[in-house]
Amino acid sequence: MGISFKEVKHQYPGLKKNEYVAALNGINLDISGKDEFVAIVGKTGSGKSTLVQHMNALLLPTSGVVSIDDFVITPKKKKNPKLKPIRKKIGFVFQFPEYQLFEESVLKDIMFAPINFGFTKEEALENAKKAAELLGISSDLLEKSPFNLSGGQMRKVAIAGILAYNPDILLLDEPTRGLDPKTALEVMQIFSKINKDMHKTIIVITHDMNIVYEYADRVIGMKDGLIHFDGTPKELFSSPKYLECHLTKPDILKLIDYLNQRLNLNLSYDIKTENELIAKLKDVSL
Ligand SMILES: Nc1ncnc2c1ncn2[C@@H]1O[C@H](COP(=O)(O)OP(=O)(O)OP(=O)(O)O)[C@@H](O)[C@H]1O
Ligand SMILES: [Mg+2]
Incomplete structure (x- = not known):
């Protein structure tokens, strides 16, 4: 299981016809997918979310190639493989995942994705209960409407919904943003546990350098749609590159x-x- 980028560029359409916004300007990157804990950092607008959305083909490259395992993703939609198996292997937790909740109960919400990916109802139920337990979602919450929960609880439910289909890689776009410090710490400790005990690769976008230093084995610093730094957190903060990526220690x-x-x-x-x-x-x- 691995992800590789070769000369990947991505442009969004601009406001006017024939205008575009260059978000990725030629990315070369390999992530082995073996137990890595990778942090992606950089100034706002540097291309982090765009980069990560290529890792499970939510976005297609404008040019270049992204390989995910044996799947090769190219700019041409028609040539691309069916994306469902990729999405099953690589779970994506959006910047505000609570907006993805929609079922009438927390339990049904957590079971939704596994059923969609072909698990039986019994398997989905078992996985949902295990994921809820891991995230500390108490059993009395499971029958409640997800819309009656606090923001932090909603975030945990959304994350449980991804864990319940057992992806190999978890992509997390600012998973602790807007959470109180205690819940943020709890959520990071859960990801660390998933990484260490369940041997899953975690790829997390964050603006929190404390998280980077405590949890990440590898850090990718983005600048102007390019990878400006790729190495260990210790190397990053021992070099001027952290300043060039607009970071603080x-x-x-x-x-x-x-x-x-x-x-x-x-x-x-x-x-x-x-x-x-x-x-x-x-x-x-x-
Ligand atoms: N849907 C879109 N349409 C047009 N331009 C976009 C779109 N999404 C992002 N961009 C532009 O692409 C560039 C990279 O954006 P991206 O969201 O990847 O940055 P980011 O590093 O995730 O920023 P942040 O830290 O604020 O989340 C920015 O210039 C942004 O304005
Ligand atoms: Mg972003």
Whole structure:
């Protein structure tokens, strides 16, 4: 299971005839699909959502080729394979997934996609219950209308609906945007668990550099419709590339910089959490 981009460009139609907006300007990229936790970052309008929507053929390239497993996606619609198997392998959680909810009960909503992808009703029910449990959706919520839930609960229901058909790769467009910090943390911990325990690849667009530093193994920095950086979070924030991508450092690195400067320490960027920092500081004689 892998995704590869070869010289992919994407243009949206502009407001006037014969005008267009260039969103991707020649992307070359390989994602192996084996347990990777990839963060996609960059300034607003840099092409992140457009890039990710090519990864399950929600958008087709204007030129170039996207390969998803054995499927080859080209600009010509007619030549393209049937897309349903791709969508089943690669689950997409939109920027505001709660807008996708429409069934009369939470349980029916979570069961909708698996049934659509050919699971039996019994399998769909079992998967829906497991996904709800993983996301901490209590059983009394399952019979409620999804429209009577809070924003955070709705977000969890939408994510459970994707997990219930067991995709190999999860694409998440700003999954924690608009959530309170505690729910955001819970949701990220669930994705981390899905990555580590269920060996699924997570590809997440985020503006939150704390998330990038704590969870991602690999970070792709977008700039003007191109990949400006591709490497580990530590490499990104140790180079000027993070500034060129209009990013700020995660809180933990700001703190490390401050401590290094003020106390003349040499703490490394391998430290990812406050607890790790405290443990390191205990070893340092101040
Ligand atoms: N449906 C559309 N029609 C026309 N232009 C679009 C459309 N969607 C995006 N664009 C343009 O394509 C470029 C890339 O947009 P995209 O949504 O991929 O950026 P992004 O990095 O996801 O931004 P954000 O962080 O704000 O979500 C921008 O210039 C944007 O204005
Ligand atoms: Mg976007």
